[in-house]
Amino acid sequence: MEKLIQKPANFNKIEFWTASAFFGLALVMLLTKVANSNIYEVWTPYRYMFNEYGLHYSYSKYYFFPQVARYLLYYGSFLLWNFVIVPGLYEKRNTALNIILACMLFCSIWLFCGITDTWLKGYLFYHKSAGYVYNLVFKTNIIYALWVVMMLTLYSMIKYAANFLLTNSEKIQSNYKIITREGIIAVIIWMVFIYGLLLLDVHIELIVLILVVVPIAIGLYGLSAYTFIPATLNKGKGFFNYWFKVLLSVVIITIPVGFLASFMFGPKDSLIITMAFNAGFQLIVTSTFSWIVYKRRLANNAEINTLKTALGHSTANLDFLRSQINPHFLFNALNTLYGTALQENAERTGEGIQRLGDMMRFMLQENMQDKISLTREIDYLDNYISLQKLRTQASNDIIIDTQIEDHILGLQIAPMLLIPFIENAFKHGISLREPSHIKITLQTKEDTLYFDVHNSIHKKLENDPERDKSGIGLINVRQRLQLLYPKRHELITRENASEFFIHLTIKLSN
Structure with a gap:
């Protein structure tokens, strides 16, 4: 429609x-x-x-x-x-x-x-x-x-x-949380139904009855879906606790409905019929329908979230596995290069190889888990940043400032969740020809992680193969945050002509 x-x-x-x-x-x-x-x-x-x-x-x-x-x-x-x-x-x-x-x-x-x-x-x-x-x-x-x-x-x-x-359904829902898309469609169907009754020239009593009862049912459905049922389930209560709230609402609503019916029909039988029909319809049909629809929606949402989470993990794991061809051969080769570097007194080369080996071991082993300790995630970040510093330390115009909190005990996080932001900062924030800076801050307070990355931005050269590629890292990490930490994270990104800034807050678990 x-x-x-x-x-x-x-x-x-x-x-x-x-x-x-x-x-x-x-x-x-x-x-x-x-x-x-x-x-x-x-x-x-x-x-x-x-x-x-x-x-x-x-x-x-x-x-x-x-x-x-x-x-x-x-x-x-x-x-x-x-x-x-x-x-x-x-x-x-x-x-x-x-x-x-x-x-x-x-x-x-x-x-x-x-x-x-x-x-x-x-x-x-x-x-x-x-x-x-x-x-x-x-x-x-x-x-x-x-x-x-x-x-x-x-x-x-x-x-x-x-x-x-x-x-304007999305705008209406954002301004008035109690109004659902189903409610909007129900109002449209109600208007069309009333129009059909008018065309068929049915009794005015029936038209007025539907004119009164259906809007109350739509409003009660929205109130149930966004207030009564969530509050009931959050307290661990059942259907009858919710139904009692509906009963109180119907009693309150029935009084003005009764006066309206008496004004339109007269003070006799029509008043009693309208009030009785409205109360019975709301208590039997609307309340039951709202409860069943809400419970089914919860079950469907849980199933969808489970499937999305599984799909997200599968996609991430597949992306990593594609780059992990014959890992034992790579480890053996790295160990050989590390030994050669030590024999030749190439300390920087040896350090770089060692850190690269630690990163690969992390990707092969701990990255396959649903959650790891925040300390291990920070170790991976340190290794990556140290490798990048080896590449850039020859330039005095590149400033890399890291303030990462140490000794974070007990907190768990999804693996490889923070590294895309740092990779993005080094990819777009470092230039060997221009002054560049990156500042990385990671702190925790109780069970909340505060993570900030602030970097310069440089235009790519015309012949740079990465010039027109924005990458999918930040897009993927946004999707992972929505799947793994729904309503438990806040991601803010800002950009101007010369700088890019991200601020991430996550409520973690022990």
Whole structure:
């Protein structure tokens, strides 16, 4: 529905063909009755009056042709109103012309329905004067023409209201947490249902009853989904505790509903019927439906989160495994190079190889776990930063400042969660030709981790293969944070022409 409304051309086609289909179906039904009119008497609204006055009744003359003319009038009026007049007024295009067209449409409906009524109610001419009949028919059809225009207007109001609600549903939900998307769709369905009842001309008592009960049900569903049920489940209570809250709400709501019903229906039976029906419907149907839907949603969300977490781990592990070809050979090669570096007194080279080996061991072993100690994660960060310092320490224009807290005991963290931010800082923040700086801060307070990375930014050279590649590290880490620490983290990134800054806060577990 939302996609259709966002593309008016497609929705207009559906409206046109739906209206055409109803028009065609109505004609087919009339033609079917014409074929059967020679076999038996076809019932029509005023046929009994012709029979009462002993008049000959022709189905074609007194019903078929007048009704075909009316259906054609309804069809044309809908097309003109819905596709010309209302869009023009809504878009403030040719306003004066569209107002004139609306007035002409009203007059046409009035005159056309008046003329066809003189045939539908042709029996009147046999016992009343022509002047009396014309006066009666055309006075009556002024009200009918107003009703037709009112129904066309109501349709347009529902259409544009649905368009507004659906296209702004996310904004509405962000401003009013209690309003759900299901509630918005329910309001639209309720409006369409009321419109259908008005078209069918059902009893006003039924319309008012639905007009009152359904909005209360929608509001109670939103209140249950965002207040009553979460509060009940958080306290470890069950359905009857929640149902008692609904009962109190229904009692409070029933009082103004009762006064409204008495004002519309009168102070007698309708008041009791409306209050009783509303209370019973909310306590039996709405409360149960809200509870079942909420519980199923919780189960579905838990299953989705589990699958997403598993998928996130699988994707991360697969990415790492792709780079871990024959790890035993790599370790042996690193050990050989490390021994050679020591023999040649190449301390820096030996230190770099040793740190690289520690990092690879971490990636192969501890990275496969769901959580590791924060101390081991910090060791990996230290090794990576030290390797980068070996590469950059020859330049005095590169400043790397690290303030990483030591001796953090007990806290656990998902592995490889912090390194993408540091990798990103060295990738974009270090230049061997320009002054560069990186500042890394990591601290904890109780069970909360505070992590900041502040680095310079340098434009890539034209021939740099990484120039147009922003990387997927930060995107992946955002997704992992959302999966592993939902509502338990805050990630803030800022960037200007020369610097990039990230601030990450995570509530960890022991």
